[in-house]
Amino acid sequence: MSDFDLVICNGTVATAADTTACDIGIKDGVVVTLGKNLGRGAREIDATKRLVLPGGIDSHCHIEQRSSAGVVCADDFYSATVSAAFGGTTTVIPFAAQHRGQSLRQVVEEYHAAAGPKAVIDYAFHLIISDPSEQVMGQELPALIRDGYTSFKVYMTYDLLALDDRQMLDVLSVARREGALVMVHAENHEMIKWLTSRLLDRGLGAPRYHAVSHARLAEGEATNRAVALSQLLDVPILLVHVSACEAIEVIRNGQTRGLKIYGETCPQYLFLTADDLARPGVEGAKFCCSPPPRDRAAQQAVWTGLQNGTFQVFSSDHAPYRFDGSGKLPRGDRTTFKEIANGVPGIELRLPLLFSEGVGQKRLDLNAFVALTATNHAKLYGLYPKKGTIAVGSDADIAIWDPERETRITAGILHDNVGYTPYEGRRLRGWPVTVLSRGRIVVEDGKLSAPRGSGQFLPCALSEAAKPLGVPVPELASASVAGAVLV
Numbered sequence: 001m002s003d004f005d006l007v008i009c010n011g012t013v014a015t016a017a018d019t020t021a022c023d024i025g026i027k028d029g030v031v032v033t034l035g036k037n038l039g040r041g042a043r044e045i046d047a048t049k050r051l052v053l054p055g056g057i058d059s060h061c062h063i064e065q066r067s068s069a070g071v072v073c074a075d076d077f078y079s080a081t082v083s084a085a086f087g088g089t090t091t092v093i094p095f096a097a098q099h100r101g102q103s104l105r106q107v108v109e110e111y112h113a114a115a116g117p118k119a120v121i122d123y124a125f126h127l128i129i130s131d132p133s134e135q136v137m138g139q140e141l142p143a144l145i146r147d148g149y150t151s152f153k154v155y156m157t158y159d160l161l162a163l164d165d166r167q168m169l170d171v172l173s174v175a176r177r178e179g180a181l182v183m184v185h186a187e188n189h190e191m192i193k194w195l196t197s198r199l200l201d202r203g204l205g206a207p208r209y210h211a212v213s214h215a216r217l218a219e220g221e222a223t224n225r226a227v228a229l230s231q232l233l234d235v236p237i238l239l240v241h242v243s244a245c246e247a248i249e250v251i252r253n254g255q256t257r258g259l260k261i262y263g264e265t266c267p268q269y270l271f272l273t274a275d276d277l278a279r280p281g282v283e284g285a286k287f288c289c290s291p292p293p294r295d296r297a298a299q300q301a302v303w304t305g306l307q308n309g310t311f312q313v314f315s316s317d318h319a320p321y322r323f324d325g326s327g328k329l330p331r332g333d334r335t336t337f338k339e340i341a342n343g344v345p346g347i348e349l350r351l352p353l354l355f356s357e358g359v360g361q362k363r364l365d366l367n368a369f370v371a372l373t374a375t376n377h378a379k380l381y382g383l384y385p386k387k388g389t390i391a392v393g394s395d396a397d398i399a400i401w402d403p404e405r406e407t408r409i410t411a412g413i414l415h416d417n418v419g420y421t422p423y424e425g426r427r428l429r430g431w432p433v434t435v436l437s438r439g440r441i442v443v444e445d446g447k448l449s450a451p452r453g454s455g456q457f458l459p460c461a462l463s464e465a466a467k468p469l470g471v472p473v474p475e476l477a478s479a480s481v482a483g484a485v486l487v
Helices: 078-084 102-117 134-146 163-177 189-202 209-214 216-233 245-256 281-285 298-308 350-359 366-380 474-486
Strands: 002-015 021-026 030-035 041-046 051-054 056-058 087-090 096-097 126-128 150-157 181-185 237-239 260-263 396-408 429-437 440-444
Touching: 002 030, 002 396, 021 056, 051 366, 056 350, 056 366, 078 087, 078 429, 078 440, 087 281, 096 102, 096 298, 102 126, 102 134, 126 281, 134 163, 150 163, 163 181, 189 209, 189 216, 216 237, 245 260, 245 298, 260 298, 298 366, 350 366, 350 396, 350 429
Parallel strands: 002 041, 002 051, 056 087, 096 126, 126 150, 150 181, 181 237, 237 260
Antiparallel strands: 002 021, 021 030, 051 396, 396 429, 429 440
């Protein structure tokens, strides 16, 4: 009888810390041995000339979610998790999104009902807080944090989602007390509203003006304000989908001063620019997301942020809307930039894009790639070391990559339900060819092997990342008072 259910042999195994040639022994869905000449398994995978990496974690994706404008994502939990798996991702963390007037607990229960029968890989939930009522803040949110929903997102823009500074402080105070991590969409709402109004008054409604209305300064100012609010209470925060040089500078400066400020960016800010929004007719709507893609200088600043540690995580912000009246174009060719559903798909291409242009072009080493796409996500959100690494005792979530495989991207080869990709025609080198979730084969030889509903929900622990500094840094003099007395 074999000692292992599965042995992956002859591959190059990389984690965030090390790269080594070794075999992996897997039993009951868990890595039990790393070494040479492990003996035979009930099944064996020969990974000669392959890279064996932790399965990716996409900790910012929108799945089967209704937007504040009432538009529903094109992907449900089945199509989204299948697409993620084909791209080498084995864990997703989408958002149980509260809208005004809703019970947060009920939102979570409904999201479980959507995910449970469909997901083919494992998943956790973030929360979205748009209505910080007394009931939500005093009872529902603290209870949900203790139940394993230890991170939540707040917005500084959008009419039906934005919190004012006082509400932000209320949310941050609960996060500090309970040990949760707050994710912030930072853009100045009033700047965007003012610019939008002036543009539309002048008949400038084409998709290209979405980028004009979401000015870089709006992102920079809101990022600075979010950092100041978090500093007041000594509460760590994560700035999500960062795109602009101004915002990157604020985050880097805060980190340099010793503040616990984390940063996330996404493929659209490395591979798209505002010029894409200026394509003829309404074609530019395919590239509209918030914040929008910027320019070449911003792209380089994002690459630098990935290289120097300003960004801890690289997520897709997969926001899938079809290019028709059900999604991007509610009024067809007459749709203005204000009416376009914001978001771009990317859950399947997140890892191949970064591998090809990051590792392949020597902008990132393999260990940094693993950290940015898997390990740091697990650490930030309380899933490490169960997820995000290849180590004895960790779940056998593994992607086996052919680093030389060349792929031309077309919408037709992808597995989401969107119908287009903003990366159409791009040629990539490197692709995950076999994907395991908890030791079971999910994707192999271009075929799906996992049934609907075989993914498991993951309650998240409180993470070290969300703990206040609690040290007498000069800039935190006010935080020591606010944190100890006012929270």
